[in-house]
Amino acid sequence: MQTKRYDVVVLGGGIAGVAAAVQAARCGMKAALVEKTIFPGGLATTGLVYLYLPLCDGFGHQILFGMAEELYQASMKYGPGQREEKRYMGIFSPASFILALDEILDDAGVDVWYDTLFCKSCVTEGRLEAVEVENNSGRLRLEAGCFVDATGDGDAAVSAGAGYTEGSNTPAIWEIHHADGALKNSRALSDGQERFCGNWKDYEYPGVSGRVVTDFVRDTRRRLRRFYQEKYAADPELKHKFFSMLLPSMATFRRTRAVTGLATMCNANEEAVFEDSVALINEWRCAGPVREVPYGALIPRGVKGLLTAGRCISSIEESWEWTRVIPAAAVTGQIAGFAADMAVRGNVSPEAVDVKELQKKLLAEKFYLHRPDFCTFRRKREEKADEGHVK
Ligand SMILES: Cc1cc2nc3c(=O)[nH]c(=O)nc-3n(C[C@H](O)[C@H](O)[C@H](O)COP(=O)(O)OP(=O)(O)OC[C@H]3O[C@@H](n4cnc5c(N)ncnc54)[C@H](O)[C@@H]3O)c2cc1C
Known part of the structure; x- marks a missing residue:
């Protein structure tokens, strides 16, 4: 079997996978993206789910930045798009978004493998060392310092032995x-x-x-x-x-597998402040609520050398509704890209990455990390608006 070696291999080219591969490549990693269809974007494009949900809290404050915003802008680059008035969200043409995503991947220098199916994880002493993929040329072994499972279904993590919560x-x-x-x-x-x-x-x-x-x-x-x-x-x-x-050319499943992580987002911790929070995400069905995403939710329990991103991270119950949508998938994808870069550079598994350093990188991207900080900012801004200082 032919073998190729990368720094970072991302499995699944949906929104989360694109964000992860692009971020890793922009950090200087030799990054590959493996996608079983011939399109980037996953459910957002191949699944024809062409409504980019909000980047804001519903009260006029933007919460999601970085690649979540970059991809939102890109979704309308080669087509008309339609921005909603009340929230920072909009609809896009799936084909136009595919053109823009291809361009972003090209510009970042990601080695893209379309029409290539992830088949098997190869684990040695608990560490994911390689994956087997298959395409027209037959089986190929891809080795990497760090992998990101962005298949939506947690295929790589489950094949590597990780546990999961099944959705419906x-x-x-x-x-x-x-x-x-x-x-x-x-x-x-x-x-x-x-x-x-x-x-x-x-x-x-x-x-x-x-x-x-x-x-x-x-x-x-x-x-x-x-x-x-x-x-x-x-x-x-x-x-x-x-x-x-x-018609969509992939099954339009919302929740299939949430790979069990070192931490799990769930109803019991919906208002928690996590020391290792790497993002604040928003409720898209109503205005106001925000939740923290702990870094541990991206690290499959019991498997080294692997991160998850997108709708298969460790997020269940109501939290799954928050983390599975397009903007949140871009957020967790970008975090996984940064973390994979740090893991490879430090020659460590993702759980040993210096979370404070990772948080610094995310703050530089304008991410909010903690609920209390954002809520204080929001309250002060609203007080100023009441006094007429902010419009
Ligand atoms: C019916 C429906 C309506 C929705 N409505 C909205 C909405 O209005 N707005 C919104 O923001 N979100 C919506 N969502 C959610 C959202 O579209 C997705 O959950 C989000 O885009 C997930 O992105 P992802 O990258 O995590 O996963 P996915 O989009 O599932 O991407 C996974 C990618 O991995 C690839 N893949 C899977 N297995 C393999 C393998 N073995 N080998 C190689 N590649 C593989 C797939 O082909 C796919 O491209 C909706 C979802 C559904 C199903």
Whole structure:
């Protein structure tokens, strides 16, 4: 089997994986990104989930910075985009975002492997030393000083022996369809094209397995057919004006596996102040609440040489809703990129990285780390606004 050696290998080229690989490469690492499709962006692009959720707290204060903001801007670089008025968020064209993500990866010098499937973790004495991947050339062994699992499903961590919490998923499918007069609709991307979100709550699919993936996608497409059948039964002419144009090319699972970390974000610690906090993230469903992300949530328990990023970090219950979305995936991806660089330079496993140094790097990116600091800042700013000093 052919072997290649990198400093950092990132598995999964979704938003978290792109952020991790780009950040590691920008730090000077020889970084590779392995992605099983031919597109970067994961659910945000391949899954057609093209709503970049907010970077702000809903009261006019930006909370997420760094690559979360950079990728938000990039999502609208090659397309119109549409910014919301009330929150710092917006919709984008998935294809346009793919073009911009490719460019960011190119500029950073990441060695991208598309159409390449992560197959197996190779662990020696508890440390992940290499992964086996497969593509048209056959099996390839990739070695690295540090790995990042950004597969969304925690495939590399689980293959390396890590534990996990299994999620569940209600049927959901997002598509882009043609609809005459779509521009009148706020979800329209351009004249005649808008997105459709099918979300059904009558069934729950367990975590993930080969069988579940197939059952899930066939079920959601069957439901979508039924949606059109009902429309066309009422008006057969509608099929010339209202029809599906693009379907997701990956299963649209929200929660599959949360890899058990040295720390786990959960309901019991939702207001905790973590000494090793590496980011503050926001609630996207309502204005106000913020939560700290402990560095330990990115470190799989019992496996050395590996970090997780994105929707498979150690975050369960309500916290999973916060950490699994696009902006938070960019945040944890960027943190993993910085931490992987520090681990390789220090010749240590990620859990031995100097967290204070890591926090300094994140503060330089304008990250907030702790709830009390942000809440004090927010209160003072609001007091000033009341006095008329801040608009
Ligand atoms: C129905 C639905 C609606 C959503 N709505 C929104 C929304 O409106 N706004 C929002 O911000 N977020 C939304 N989300 C969540 C969000 O899109 C994703 O959770 C987020 O983008 C996760 O990014 P990620 O990089 O962690 O994982 P993913 O996007 O899942 O990326 C993982 C990548 O790894 C690759 N991969 C997986 N296994 C392998 C392997 N073995 N080998 C190689 N590559 C592999 C995949 O192909 C994929 O590209 C939604 C999710 C769903 C399912």
